[in-house]
Amino acid sequence: MIGFDIIRLAHAEFNVTDLERARDFYVNALGFIETEADSNHIYLRAIEDGNHHCLVLTKADTPSLNHIAYRVGSEEELYKLEAFFQAQNLPMRWVEKDEERGQGRALRIQDPAGFPVEFFFEMEKAERMLQKFNQHTGAKIKRIDHANCLVTDIYCIHKWYMEELGFKCSEYTVVGSAENERLWASWLHRKPSVHDLALVNERGPRLHHIGFWVDDAKTILDACDYLAASGYALHIERSPGRHGTSNAFFVYVRDWDGHRLELYTGDYFTNDPDWEPIKWHLEDPQRATFWGTEPPQTWKKEAMLVQNILTGELVEVKEPVSKKVTK
Numbered sequence: 001m002i003g004f005d006i007i008r009l010a011h012a013e014f015n016v017t018d019l020e021r022a023r024d025f026y027v028n029a030l031g032f033i034e035t036e037a038d039s040n041h042i043y044l045r046a047i048e049d050g051n052h053h054c055l056v057l058t059k060a061d062t063p064s065l066n067h068i069a070y071r072v073g074s075e076e077e078l079y080k081l082e083a084f085f086q087a088q089n090l091p092m093r094w095v096e097k098d099e100e101r102g103q104g105r106a107l108r109i110q111d112p113a114g115f116p117v118e119f120f121f122e123m124e125k126a127e128r129m130l131q132k133f134n135q136h137t138g139a140k141i142k143r144i145d146h147a148n149c150l151v152t153d154i155y156c157i158h159k160w161y162m163e164e165l166g167f168k169c170s171e172y173t174v175v176g177s178a179e180n181e182r183l184w185a186s187w188l189h190r191k192p193s194v195h196d197l198a199l200v201n202e203r204g205p206r207l208h209h210i211g212f213w214v215d216d217a218k219t220i221l222d223a224c225d226y227l228a229a230s231g232y233a234l235h236i237e238r239s240p241g242r243h244g245t246s247n248a249f250f251v252y253v254r255d256w257d258g259h260r261l262e263l264y265t266g267d268y269f270t271n272d273p274d275w276e277p278i279k280w281h282l283e284d285p286q287r288a289t290f291w292g293t294e295p296p297q298t299w300k301k302e303a304m305l306v307q308n309i310l311t312g313e314l315v316e317v318k319e320p321v322s323k324k325v326t327k
Helices: 019-029 075-087 154-163 217-229 297-301
Strands: 006-016 033-037 041-045 055-059 064-072 092-095 106-110 116-120 143-151 168-175 182-189 197-201 206-213 236-242 249-254 260-265 278-281
Touching (some): 006 143, 019 033, 019 041, 019 055, 064 075, 064 206, 075 092, 075 116, 143 260, 154 168, 154 182, 154 197, 217 236, 217 249, 217 260, 236 297
Parallel strands (some): 006 055, 206 260
Antiparallel strands (some): 006 064, 033 041, 041 055, 092 106, 143 206, 168 182, 182 197, 236 249, 249 260
16 A cells, blocks of 8 residues: 555535525525635635635536545645556646635546545635634534545445555445445545545445534534524425434535535544444444434435546446445
8 A cells, every 4th residue: 555645635616506696505504704706716614724715616507526625744745646646547637726726736636436536735824713703603614524425336446545545444334145245335534533535335426415514413403593594494405313324413404506515523533543443234224313214315316416627527427336345
């Protein structure tokens, strides 16, 4: 395994069809802080962020995931990654400084699952709003936490992120009998929490959601009240609950274009050297929701298309394959 100094998931970019409508949802209702904007972009950060953005909204004809981005530990790390991705013959391009406003030079690839993934080191500083309590509104989002990605070959992409990029596994889900057990999902991390990246064996590549961290369960309940009072009750897709996987307390909301966000809290530390991944079975009724309630069908079936980093076109969605778990 080659060692790469990948710190954490640091931002995402959503393509949206109406910037003003998106601003009302993300800034006025969810409480993101607008760092700056132009005619085609809105750059948002959360309360804890000391950098320019953790979410970019970009005007487009069709909604999609533009990219997700990981921060690395140095500029030199980008060149190590470039050599590795070239050797793997992955689609790749350099994003020059300020092509994405506020960000230094970055490397963007189409990963083996088809997802647009960026790696960067430098980003402009911005005022941390952590103790500007009089300006905390909406969901009081503290920081970005993870991306949940639907992939067609869970075994191969799980192995690639772990063995090639050095991600670690906190939890995983299997399907099938003990004699024919197959990997169905995995929760992978770089920072010492449950995940920066969740992978689910499904039709893909599609983005299921981006997760954002909030303080506690009461903050999530208050966020639901705030959204409902702001006219966004119907944008609450999956009511508050607790996951079995990750132990997190959650609520899922969707913007006008269908982008799904999870407000997320209550997971755990994963960086002890003797950590052993937690195994779940897909049929366990407490896996998706610890309380046993079923998610809505939209949550199970609907997800966002992703963009090709070279052409800007949407990547074709394919049916999943499945392979036996190797232990």
